[in-house]
Amino acid sequence: MTNNKTINYFKCFGEKILTSGLPDFESAALELYKFQLENNLIYRAYVKARGLNNKVVKDLIDIPFLPIGFFKNHQVISGSKRHFEGFFSSSGTTGSITSKHYYWSEDFYLKHSLNLFQREYGNIKDFHVLALLPSYLERKGSSLVSMADYFISQSESEHSGFYLYNHKELVSKLNVLAASHKKTLLLGVTFALLDLLESGLSIPKNENLIVMETGGMKGRRVEMIRESLHQVLKEAFQVNKIHSEYGMTELMSQAYSKGDGIYNLPPSMRVYLRDVNDPLSWSERSQGGLNIIDLANFHSCSFIETQDLGRKIGEDKFEVLGRFDNSEIRGCNLMLN
Incomplete structure (x- = not known):
């Protein structure tokens, strides 16, 4: 996607979120998956490493979730860095590596x-x-x-x-x-x-x-x-x-x-549970690791495998x-x- 198209995409998707003008959640998430697979180098490399780059995704549970640790050592962005105003950083603890989340518009x-x-x-x-x-x-x-x-x-x-x-x-x-x-x-x-x-x-x-x-x-x-x-x-x-x-x-x-x-849960988020012993499998129990889809992450990665446990x-x-x-x-x- 060209630079101008990427910026226009961000503006359009962001405006839809702010005005509740998105289609149903699943359609929006599947659209973002295709966009980010094409434009996010880190996410694409991760999906390829898992051997899923050629998989046809028709349902949200088929989407690979990016481990949150990638934000510590990589620029998780969809498009070029020049599209972004800056980044937020996590607090971390003394001596720890902090996460950076680049944003296109504060x-x-x-x-x-x-x-x-x-x-x-x-x-x-x-x-x-x-x-x-x-x-x-x-x-x-x-x-x-x-x-x-x-x-x-x-x-x-x-x-x-x-x-x-x-x-x-x-x-x-x-x-x-x-x-x-x-x-x-x-x-x-x-x-x-x-x-x-x-x-x-x-x-x-x-x-x-x-x-x-x-x-x-x-x-x-x-x-x-x-x-x-x-x-x-x-x-x-x-x-x-x-x-x-x-x-x-x-x-x-x-x-x-x-x-x-x-x-x-706000309209822009959904939560899924993964198996605590196998992060690549969904949990059949009432509790598990939290995987989150955040549509507002359209500029970075919307599919995050967190380190939180929940139900x-x-x-x-x-x-x-x-x-x-x-x-x-x-x-x-x-x-x-």
Whole structure:
């Protein structure tokens, strides 16, 4: 595909996602498979190495999923690098190799992310957005920081903003907002929320507070069972449910949980289960490794074999149960179940 055709394809597909103008999910995914097999050198090489390059794909379960580790050592892009504005990078741990996800348009990513949030929670202007993301703010290239910054600006609230380790200032803001008629979204990396609770500061009760954890422990704390973690957070913040955001550097879409770790799939994503002992086979059990199709990855690779373990709940919900033992700590939810 020529350079101009590639850019036009990105613009057209992106616009369809933003306006919900795509055909049915399966048709769109099969179209992307053909496009990426032709235009993504890394994905094509992987499919060829598996001996599947000549296979006729008629169903989504026939599509090969690219192991997520390829984003660490390769430029997983469909087309030429000059088509891309930049890249998001994963947080990783000290000394680890981070993933890079090149994007053709940060504006598309931000608008798409806002659409997905508003689909679950309503107009962002009805929120004060407080982002407690210390480990992400301390480095460059975080897709989560870009998303949170966009949410903050779009909320148009003078109270919205980022917080690093300034717990006293954050609690002071929560006290002010306890009297607000608008909802308050506290989006926090998990370890930072626990650090806040251990600061000894008194958290005010706010009937309109939504506490949303994301990002796991980042190597700062011992991992906790999700139920135990959420119980600690619920008691401290005096809320009935703890919300969660499921996202990662290698995906352009996010899924949200409004409690109990059950995530609602957005229209741009689907989840499949693979056998934990044979990653090339589908799981016949209720649990398995999570393979994700993200249509919003049309510019890179839409078919990702993650290192998360989980289960499907019907066709539109899923739960993350943990991670494979040999996988690195990553930026999505890591609580073992």
